[in-house]
Amino acid sequence: MVNRINDIAWQAHRGSVAAIIQVLNERLANSGVRTRAIFDDGVLQLLCEANTVDQLEKSNLVNQIQEILESIAPRNIRKVNIxxxxxxxxxxxxxxxxxxxxxxxxxxxxxxILEQPNTFQQLIRDFQDRQAELGNSNLPKTQSSRPILINNNNPKNLDRRRLLFALSLCSFLLLIGWVGYNLLYRKFKQTTQKSTYPIAQASKPANSKQQKSQSQDLPKEDIFLEAVRIANQASAAGKVAKSSTQWLEIAANWQRASDLMSQVLPSHSRYKEAQIRTKLYQQYSQAAQQEAEKSKS
Incomplete structure (x- = not known):
């Protein structure tokens, strides 16, 4: 088991600026770049120095530093100013x-901005760090260090360490189970919603807002034909309409046909005709509304 007190990479992961500088300097040694750093106002301010401008080529150096820092994953450090x-x-x-x-x-x-490890990766790493710390406390001591630690082999101390380790392990397993349950539950919920959504939609009658959104989804070259189709339906319905409700529905269809015609683009081959039909369908809609008023009396 490695003594973590002397593990520079582990100290850098824990957020030690001095350890981060040492790791960066070791990995950038071949490029001739030396670094200094200060953690200031939530940002790691990093200074890179070299003898020549070529050694400080921006894109290459930024990529190298970001790769090194993300492999370290220093805690509480996300923003870095190079x-x-x-x-x-x-x-x-x-x-x-x-x-x-x-x-x-x-x-x-x-x-x-450093990419942070996901929650699961962070939990695994924290658990491994905790195991290492507990393992270090059980390492055999050298002859010179034994007098410094009093009652190190006391059964009570050993029992406490074992209990602490067991509690940490249980907490970790419970947390992993909770994360896994949430992921599975969300996936199941999304699958259920996707399978039931079309049925729910089919049971609801289409209202005017839905019809309008559907018409907006039509390709521009089909809008003219759709408007003509609706106008033909309104014209046929007008020949047999008697009640006020029927005339109001016809008026709404003429208005919808007029709105669609107004959306025809100038590049369309029948654009001028669409402009004429827009006004004409609007007049028909107004006439149908008048018929609805007459049917009420």
Whole structure:
């Protein structure tokens, strides 16, 4: 079992800025880039320095840094602002310098957002970290370190560690079960909704709003023909209509046919005819409304 106190990658994952810098410098050593970093106002401010401009080529360096940081997955760090410049003398207040005069201090600056591991991956990693921590506490100590730890092999302490480990394991398993149940439940619910939705829709009569949305979904070249079809239906119904309700329905159909004709594009071969029919159908709709009023009396 590795002692996590000396594990730089683990410390970087826990959010240690010093460990993050060490990991970056080790992986960027071949490119000649050195880094410094400060965590400021929720953003990891990263300074990259090299001897030449070529070593600080933006797209390549940004991709490298983002890949390294996402492999580390540092906790509580999502935004990273990458700053670059030619190497210069050590400056303790380098962030103040580049903030005050970015144009004279920097070659370029780029902010990136780190992709976070999903909940399941994070739970697995946290559980592994916890196991490692518990394992470290049970490691045999060297002869020189034994006097420092008092009653390390006390049965009560061992029982407490075992109990803590068991509770952690149970909590982890319960959480995994809860996440799995929610994922399966959502999938089942979505499948059920998809299978029942067409039946529910078929049982509802189409209202005027639904008809309007359906007409908007028609291809533009079919709008003219659809308007003519509705107008023919209204004309046929007008020959046998008697009640006020029938005439109101006919008036609505003439109006719908008029609205469709008004949507015909100028590029349509029968555009001029559509403009004439728009006004004509509107007049027919008004006439049908008048017939409805007469039928009431």
């Amino acid at each position: 700053n670059s410049r030619i190497v210069r003398e050590q400056q303790l207040l380098w962030l103040d310098e580049i903030t005050r005069e970015p144009e004279s201090q920097l070659l370029w600056s780029e902010e990136i």
